[in-house]
Amino acid sequence: MSQEKLLEIKNLKQHFKLGRNNVVKAVDGLTFDIYKGETFGLVGESGCGKSTTGRSIIRLYNSTDGEVLFKGENVQGKKNKSELKKFNRQMQMIFQDPYSSLNPRMTVMDIIAEGIDIHGLAKNAEERKAKVYELLETVGLNKEHANRYPHEFSGGQRQRLGIARALAVDPEFIIADEPISALDVSIQAQVVNLMKQLQKEKGLTYLFIAHDLSMVKYISDRIGVMYFGKLVELADAEELYKNPVHPYTRSLLSAIPLPDPIYERNRKRIVYDPSQHDTSEEPEFREISPRHWVLCTSKEFEEYKKEKQNTVTN
Amino acid sequence: MEKILEVKDLKVSFKTHGGEVQAVRGVTFDLHKGETLAIVGESGSGKSVTTKTLMGLLPKPHGFVKEGSITFDNKDITKLKESELQKIRGKDISMIFQDPMTSLNPTMKVGTQIMEGLIKHQNMGKAEAREKAIELMNLVQIPNPEARMKQYPHQFSGGMRQRVVIAIALACNPRVLIADEPTTALDVTIQAQILELMKDIQKKVDTSIIFITHDLGVVANVADRVAVMYAGKIVEIGTVDEVFYNPKHPYTWGLLGSMPTLESDEEELFAIPGTPPDLIAPPKGDAFAARNKFALEIDFVEQPPMFKVSDTHYAATWLLHEDAPKVEPPESVKKRIESMDHSEEATR
Numbered sequence: 261m262s263q264e265k266l267l268e269i270k271n272l273k274q275h276f277k278l279g280r281n282n283v284v285k286a287v288d289g290l291t292f293d294i295y296k297g298e299t300f301g302l303v304g305e306s307g308c309g310k311s312t313t314g315r316s317i318i319r320l321y322n323s324t325d326g327e328v329l330f331k332g333e334n335v336q337g338k339k340n341k342s343e344l345k346k347f348n349r350q351m352q353m354i355f356q357d358p359y360s361s362l363n364p365r366m367t368v369m370d371i372i373a374e375g376i377d378i379h380g381l382a383k384n385a386e387e388r389k390a391k392v393y394e395l396l397e398t399v400g401l402n403k404e405h406a407n408r409y410p411h412e413f414s415g416g417q418r419q420r421l422g423i424a425r426a427l428a429v430d431p432e433f434i435i436a437d438e439p440i441s442a443l444d445v446s447i448q449a450q451v452v453n454l455m456k457q458l459q460k461e462k463g464l465t466y467l468f469i470a471h472d473l474s475m476v477k478y479i480s481d482r483i484g485v486m487y488f489g490k491l492v493e494l495a496d497a498e499e500l501y502k503n504p505v506h507p508y509t510r511s512l513l514s515a516i517p518l519p520d521p522i523y524e525r526n527r528k529r530i531v532y533d534p535s536q537h538d539t540s541e542e543p544e545f546r547e548i549s550p551r552h553w554v555l556c557t558s559k560e561f562e563e564y565k566k567e568k569q570n571t572v573t574n
Numbered sequence: 575m576e577k578i579l580e581v582k583d584l585k586v587s588f589k590t591h592g593g594e595v596q597a598v599r600g601v602t603f604d605l606h607k608g609e610t611l612a613i614v615g616e617s618g619s620g621k622s623v624t625t626k627t628l629m630g631l632l633p634k635p636h637g638f639v640k641e642g643s644i645t646f647d648n649k650d651i652t653k654l655k656e657s658e659l660q661k662i663r664g665k666d667i668s669m670i671f672q673d674p675m676t677s678l679n680p681t682m683k684v685g686t687q688i689m690e691g692l693i694k695h696q697n698m699g700k701a702e703a704r705e706k707a708i709e710l711m712n713l714v715q716i717p718n719p720e721a722r723m724k725q726y727p728h729q730f731s732g733g734m735r736q737r738v739v740i741a742i743a744l745a746c747n748p749r750v751l752i753a754d755e756p757t758t759a760l761d762v763t764i765q766a767q768i769l770e771l772m773k774d775i776q777k778k779v780d781t782s783i784i785f786i787t788h789d790l791g792v793v794a795n796v797a798d799r800v801a802v803m804y805a806g807k808i809v810e811i812g813t814v815d816e817v818f819y820n821p822k823h824p825y826t827w828g829l830l831g832s833m834p835t836l837e838s839d840e841e842e843l844f845a846i847p848g849t850p851p852d853l854i855a856p857p858k859g860d861a862f863a864a865r866n867k868f869a870l871e872i873d874f875v876e877q878p879p880m881f882k883v884s885d886t887h888y889a890a891t892w893l894l895h896e897d898a899p900k901v902e903p904p905e906s907v908k909k910r911i912e913s914m915d916h917s918e919e920a921t922r
């Protein structure tokens with residue numbers, strides 16, 4: 261993994277109106293970088309702003325505040341048509357809701373080939389077809405599927421169509437919003453292996469949004485934990501699982517269901533109570549050990565660092 | 575145990591211009607009162623189609639029941655008229671669909687959609703339904719429900735939409751609840767809360783639940799029994815302990831072996847090799863044979879029947895035939911089962 265920054269997200273905010281005098285701060289001051297060739301995992305509670313983060317990065321929304329730089333260039337800035345086209349090809353998104361993101365009136369062939377057509381990536385009809393067949397196979401479907409329509413597929417099969425479509429234009433950066441949650445474990449494993457292999461071969465960079473923590477840990481180099489629009493913890497994947505610090509991260513880890521019925525019958529969850537923090541001081545994102553960041557007050561910062569030293573010396 | 579639903583040799587197909595897709599190819603199971611039966615299995619194996627058929631929701635005319643019966647209240651659901659089905663749907667049997675957007679109307683406010691079922695099936699007045707809808711949204715942990723009632727589905731996050739669908743399904747205390755990947759879009763903490771909520775409601779009204787999921791951790795948490803599907807058939811069924819601690823079908827081994835553990839750091843995850851069979855022309859013998867390294871010659875010729883492992887545990891694999899060679903599950907699966915050692919329960 262290089263230290264070259266592919267994406268820099270600076271104080272990103274995305275607020276939505278809710279009724280007349282209510283605002284949902286879906287994303288509320290996010291700052292992090294994604295390095296070239298890495299997989300950055302983003303996890304957190306339902307509704308905490310993960311999809312909105314992805315959608316703001318890829319410019320589906322005009323952000324309320326903040327900046328997103330892709331290779332040093334502001335993505336929100338004004339662009340002419342050809343610049344936009346280039347940008348769209350470099351950055352692709354696999355959407356959380358596979359059904360509503362696939363045009364029901366188009367065949368699978370045309371859905372997957374859409375990007376190939378727009379960017380002129382196939383010399384002729386033969387090559388176009390061959391590419392689509394190859395992509396279908398890559399995601400564990402077969403060429404017989406090419407002439408079918410989205411509604412003829414199962415939930416997991418549709419999700420794979422979304423993946424094939426994103427891969428079709430050879431992007432550099434893929435935002436994968438829950439790309440595998442709708443898949444059974446064996447196909448999850450196939451897709452994750454595939455994403456890893458493509459990453460190795462093509463140097464792809466991923467923002468991987470998910471809630472399945474064992475998969476996220478497996479695929480990610482670094483993981484950010486989000487809570488109500490803010491990052492509360494950010495660390496290397498191993499470190500986050502071995503030494504979670506923020507109480508929300510801890511509660512999240514304690515809730516992972518294991519395929520072990522007896523254990524599940526006796527499981528104890530740690531419940532996160534946000535009111536446990538001292539609210540008189542605005543918490544900040546601080547580095548408690550190299551590359552391990554936690555949102556905390558100055559007092560919590562001292563405690564976390566001390567705890568951390570104890571676990572290291574023990 | 576009292577049976578509430580009996581599915582017998584159900585076969586469901588779709589006419590497509592490529593040919594007839596045999597999505598469900600002979601499924602038999604009972605659902606007992608008050609139990610949770612989990613259905614797991616490969617993507618495309620017929621889980622959703624089976625359960626949609628239970629609700630009489632096959633897309634007509636190209637989706638149809640070829641054979642078999644579904645008995646509920648002494649009636650065969652596959653033979654009922656649409657008007658009769660409508661009385662059952664959403665009242666006696668209710669369903670949480672896999673794709674929440676397909677069961678929500680994008681042009682209708684979320685609150686109105688929750689209230690609709692309450693007004694129709696529970697004979698509630700508008701004001702009462704409104705109150706109940708807010709209560710339901712609270713139950714599924716949607717913050718600020720009064721304001722949220724007035725929003726449209728696209729203004730909700732993926733998991734929030736799914737929770738709305740769950741709220742609608744729970745609204746009328748159904749006797750049978752079919753939940754198709756209900757918690758797939760939810761993070762583990764909210765998932766755990768929703769599962770607890772479903773169990774509470776189950777205890778209160780003795781609902782029977784069919785729970786489709788691919789998350790084996792969730793299965794371990796909610797299920798009393800588990801059915802494993804592959805290519806349109808149930809290949810193994812048993813109590814949750816039997817299927818997790820003593821799996822018999824090679825496909826079940828493959829499933830259990832594909833899950834990463836939090837401790838694992840292998841370079842590559844185990845994935846069952848190959849692709850599932852084409853259901854337009856399913857193979858002659860055991861549909862899993864081509865991907866099964868334990869396959870016997872007979873697997874390519876003849877479909878295995880269900881062999882009995884115990885009174886509650888059955889699996890469709892020739893490996894259980896008395897003349898078959900004795901085969902052990904793969905090392906990775908054995909290791910995983912051994913690692914679930916509960917002899918020192920207190921220390922875990």
Ligand SMILES: Nc1ncnc2c1ncn2[C@@H]1O[C@H](COP(=O)(O)OP(=O)(O)OP(=O)(O)O)[C@@H](O)[C@H]1O
Binds near residue numbers: 304305310313728760
């Ligand atoms: N287009 C929109 N208009 C209004 N509010 C929105 C819109 N999109 C998202 N929101 C709100 O922003 C918040 C964050 O939503 P987002 O979809 O980013 O969550 P998420 O973390 O992806 O959750 P999930 O895991 O459930 O998919 C939610 O409260 C949601 O209702």
Ligand SMILES: Nc1ncnc2c1ncn2[C@@H]1O[C@H](COP(=O)(O)OP(=O)(O)OP(=O)(O)O)[C@@H](O)[C@H]1O
Binds near residue numbers: 413588615633637
């Ligand atoms: N309307 C339809 N027309 C044609 N084929 C269909 C239709 N609906 C489903 N199928 C096919 O039937 C098979 C079973 O689909 P089903 O949706 O039951 O799978 P599933 O087990 O629920 O999978 P997943 O875990 O991916 O949701 C699949 O091969 C699918 O392609």
Ligand SMILES: [Mg+2]
Binds near residue numbers: 310312356731732733
């Ligand atoms: Mg989302």
Ligand SMILES: [Mg+2]
Binds near residue numbers: 754
């Ligand atoms: Mg399904």
